[in-house]
Amino acid sequence: MAARKGKRSAAKARATPSRSAKARTKKPRASKRAAAPSSAPPVQVARIAKGKKPLYFSDPAIDKLLWMTLTLMEELSVTRDRLDAVERLLDRKRVLRRADVEGYVPDPKAQLERNARRGAYVDRMMRAAQAEIAETTASGNSKVDDEALAAVSS
Amino acid sequence: MQDFKQHAMLPATTHDEQARQDFVGAFRGHLSGRLMPGTYQVFASRVEPAFKAKHGRAPADQEEVRKVMTQDSFYQFWSAMQRRSQEMLWESVIDPTERQLPELIERARKLSRKNRGTLRLDPELEIPRYHRAADIHLQPGGYHTDFTADDVAAGVVYDKGINLYMGGALGAENDLTGNTLLAYLREKHPDFKPKRILDVGCAIGNSTLVWARAFPKAKVHGIDVGAPVLRYAHARAAALGVDVDFSQQNGEHTDFPDGAFDLVLSHITLHETSRSALPRILGECRRLLRPGGLMLHLEIPRGRTPMEKFMHNWEAYNNNETFARFMTDIDLVAESVKGGFAAADVQIDQFAPKLDVSQMNYTEHFFWKILAGWKR
Numbered sequence: 227m228a229a230r231k232g233k234r235s236a237a238k239a240r241a242t243p244s245r246s247a248k249a250r251t252k253k254p255r256a257s258k259r260a261a262a263p264s265s266a267p268p269v270q271v272a273r274i275a276k277g278k279k280p281l282y283f284s285d286p287a288i289d290k291l292l293w294m295t296l297t298l299m300e301e302l303s304v305t306r307d308r309l310d311a312v313e314r315l316l317d318r319k320r321v322l323r324r325a326d327v328e329g330y331v332p333d334p335k336a337q338l339e340r341n342a343r344r345g346a347y348v349d350r351m352m353r354a355a356q357a358e359i360a361e362t363t364a365s366g367n368s369k370v371d372d373e374a375l376a377a378v379s380s
Numbered sequence: 381m382q383d384f385k386q387h388a389m390l391p392a393t394t395h396d397e398q399a400r401q402d403f404v405g406a407f408r409g410h411l412s413g414r415l416m417p418g419t420y421q422v423f424a425s426r427v428e429p430a431f432k433a434k435h436g437r438a439p440a441d442q443e444e445v446r447k448v449m450t451q452d453s454f455y456q457f458w459s460a461m462q463r464r465s466q467e468m469l470w471e472s473v474i475d476p477t478e479r480q481l482p483e484l485i486e487r488a489r490k491l492s493r494k495n496r497g498t499l500r501l502d503p504e505l506e507i508p509r510y511h512r513a514a515d516i517h518l519q520p521g522g523y524h525t526d527f528t529a530d531d532v533a534a535g536v537v538y539d540k541g542i543n544l545y546m547g548g549a550l551g552a553e554n555d556l557t558g559n560t561l562l563a564y565l566r567e568k569h570p571d572f573k574p575k576r577i578l579d580v581g582c583a584i585g586n587s588t589l590v591w592a593r594a595f596p597k598a599k600v601h602g603i604d605v606g607a608p609v610l611r612y613a614h615a616r617a618a619a620l621g622v623d624v625d626f627s628q629q630n631g632e633h634t635d636f637p638d639g640a641f642d643l644v645l646s647h648i649t650l651h652e653t654s655r656s657a658l659p660r661i662l663g664e665c666r667r668l669l670r671p672g673g674l675m676l677h678l679e680i681p682r683g684r685t686p687m688e689k690f691m692h693n694w695e696a697y698n699n700n701e702t703f704a705r706f707m708t709d710i711d712l713v714a715e716s717v718k719g720g721f722a723a724a725d726v727q728i729d730q731f732a733p734k735l736d737v738s739q740m741n742y743t744e745h746f747f748w749k750i751l752a753g754w755k756r
Contacts (some may be wrong), residue, residue, distance in 0.1 A: 269528040271478040271537070272521045273471060277514030277700040282460035288462060296464045300403045307399040 384543045385552040388491060388619040389612065390537060391476040391484060402543060408465045409547050416691075416742065422442040422454045423687050442689040442708065446697075450692060463698050466518050469544050470537065474520070477536045481528065486701040488532045488615035495618040497600075500627035508630060509653040510589070511605060514700040517545075523583060523606030535584045535612020542586075547566050550586075551618065557647040558590030561678045563641075564731050564750055571673070574598055574643035578668060580631040580661065581649030585613035589622045591645070597716050601636075603629040632660040639670040646677045648750075651704040651714075662719030663755075676720075677751040681730075682708045693744040712751045726753040 282289055317324045333338055349356075393401065429447050431439055439445045447453045477484065492499060507524045514520040519537060527533055542554055550556040565572060575598050579588040584604030585729035593598040602624055603715075604610055617624045629635065631646075645663040647750045650658060665675045689708050696704035717725040730747040 249593070259601070267478045267481065269478065269533075270480045271474050271481070271527050271533050273474060275467075275470070275515035275518035275520045275700065276522070280459075282463070287628055288438075292460050293464055296461065296468065300400060300468060302397040303403040303406075303497050304396050307402070308395060309394060315665075321582075340494065351642070366670075 382550060382551060385538075387553075387616065388487060389484065389616045390540060391480045395478045396606075397472070397476045400468075401540070403639070404465065404469050404472050404627070405547060405561075408544070408699075411458065414670060415461070418717045419449070419455050419458055419691065420687065423449060424453055424698070427455075428687075429693075439686050442683075442686050445686045445690040449687075459694065459698060462694070465487065466545075470471055470519055470541055472748075473537050473544070473746065474533075474542045477533050481531075481533055484536055485528070485530050485532055488611055489530065491615040491618040492611070493618075495614050496623040496624040497614070497617065498627070499542065499610065499614040500625075501610065502606075502628045504630055505605060507605055508632075508654070508657065510652070510657065510703060514702055515650055517695075517699050518700055522595055523604065523609045526608055527625075530611060531608045532612040532615065533609035534606060535610075535616070537617070538609060539584050539586070539612070546698075553589070554584075554586040555590050557677055557678050558587030560731060560748055561587070561645060561647060561676055561750065562590055562594050563677065564729070565674075568729075568752070572643075572674060574641075574674075576641045577601070578603065578636070578641045578645065580644065580646040580665070581652070582613060582626070582647075583609045585617055585624060585626065587647040588624055589617060589620060589646075590615070591643075592617075592622045592624050596687060599625070601625045601627065601641075603627050603634060620665060625636055632657050634668065636668055638667055639673070641668050642670060642673050643666055644673070646674045648678055648680055650677055650679055651701060651707045654703050655706060659715050659718035662716050662721070664719075666720045666753070666755055671718055671755055673755045675716075675753040675755070677712075679707075679739055679749040679751065681747050681749055694742050699745050712749075714752065721753045724756065725756055726751070728752075738740050 282292075313322075313324050313327055316322050386623075423445070428438060431444070431448050439448065440673075443581055471754075502549065511522055511524050519534070519541060521527065521533055521534060523538070525531075536551040539554060542550055546569060551559070574595055577591050577598050577600045579585070579591065579600070580604040582588045582604050583606070585602045588600060588602040592598070602610075602613060603626070604613075605628065607628055614624075614626045617626075641752065646661075650661070653661060662675075669675060693705060693708065695701040696707075712728060713726045714725060717723050729750045729752065731750055732747050
């Protein structure tokens with residue numbers, strides 16, 4: 227979090243104008259999109275608000291998981307929008323038609339590769355649940371570390 | 381819904397920055413329009429019946445509702461998501477602001493020179509504790525933090541942020557509250573033509589400009605404690621072609637002379653202050669009015685039933701509107717009397733806005749509360 231300043235911040239800040247604040251860049255039109263950011267910003271603005279953060283669930287881990295889930299939901303929405311933009315631009319530039327994407331049927335080799343990738347993705351996502359089943363077998367995680375302890379204790 | 385007006389002080393957005401803001405808008409619309417009504421349903425269908433079974437009566441006040449509702453799984457989930465949506469809202473606006481901050485500051489400097497109104501900042505002004513202790517609405521840094529010299533970030537972030545907050549309901553220039561209070565004045569006192577107007581706690585001047593446009597011959601002042609929002613307000617006014625004077629002052633004690641104004645206003649500001657500040661602000665309003673002058677404060681509703689009161693106070697407990705917790709029980713007429721007004725000269729009115737359910741975060745009905753006081 228960027229440094230928070232007290233009541234005299236404006237005076238101090240004015241006495242030492244930062245180089246970045248003076249830097250001039252070409253003025254973009256507000257209605258146009260700017261280029262994507264390429265480096266760290268010259269001034270950092272805080273991202274966390276001061277004040278008590280309530281706990282919503284009985285376990286703080288659930289609060290954190292919901293935070294992460296909603297952020298993932300946001301980024302998936304952003305990615306779908308971006309994919310949509312790419313498809314529409316390719317269509318406009320006549321590189322491909324959007325109908326080509328809708329009608330795309332993978333050939334057998336591509337289908338196998340896609341199936342493998344999708345399967346691996348599902349496995350990775352579901353490992354959290356699989357791990358609990360694995361606890362019942364000797365090869366997986368276990369609730370106790372007796373065996374591991376014994377292995378190093380003698 | 382009107383599109384948000386792209387004036388010169390708003391930052392440009394990359395594809396993904398815009399997509400994030402679009403997501404936040406869609407997500408919050410869903411939370412308000414689809415999920416929030418469910419909190420009333422679970423209250424009626426399981427929370428209140430369980431309370432009645434145990435106590436033989438319904439919850440008597442919002443505190444009793446709070447105890448049981450915060451244990452309800454649906455409420456917990458909605459509430460946690462509403463909180464996260466508020467944090468995401470600010471993040472989505474801070475990203476493009478931070479990225480372009482040096483040029484936004486430069487743009488503000490140039491535009492400010494075009495505003496024929498003055499901009500007076502007071503680096504010595506003590507920022508009230510009720511701003512410093514917690515960042516209001518979870519906006520990181522609040523209204524008052526300068527992250528660099530001549531900073532305008534808090535203003536930029538607030539302008540686009542409140543547009544997303546209300547799902548665009550605040551209008552193309554975030555001027556709904558100003559327009560609402562103006563409509564009230566025109567309806568109740570059509571012959572009142574103020575020549576000197578003060579907007580207390582004006583932030584980015586979004587409501588202030590409404591009054592400058594409605595009364596073009598009037599001298600209009602906006603005051604706030606936050607320097608970055610005032611720099612932004614001054615530049616934004618110029619970008620929108622309106623001349624307004626802005627100064628950094630605490631509404632509890634300003635440097636304007638007695639009787640300096642015909643009309644003193646605030647727009648959803650009082651509930652962001654404090655128990656001790658509130659009567660002082662009302663007293664200062666009275667001091668600043670000429671005899672025959674009018675004070676108008678627009679406030680948000682606080683609910684009718686214990687459950688509605690509990691829901692209206694969601695922001696008080698989850699969105700750093702800490703003083704709002706007390707506003708449910710505060711009598712604004714009595715506070716005005718503490719400020720020197722005669723009780724007979726003060727009244728509270730309700731005024732209905734035109735909002736759809738996806739723009740109302742905590743209830744499906746909504747009335748603005750208006751505190752009006754005359755100085756005799």
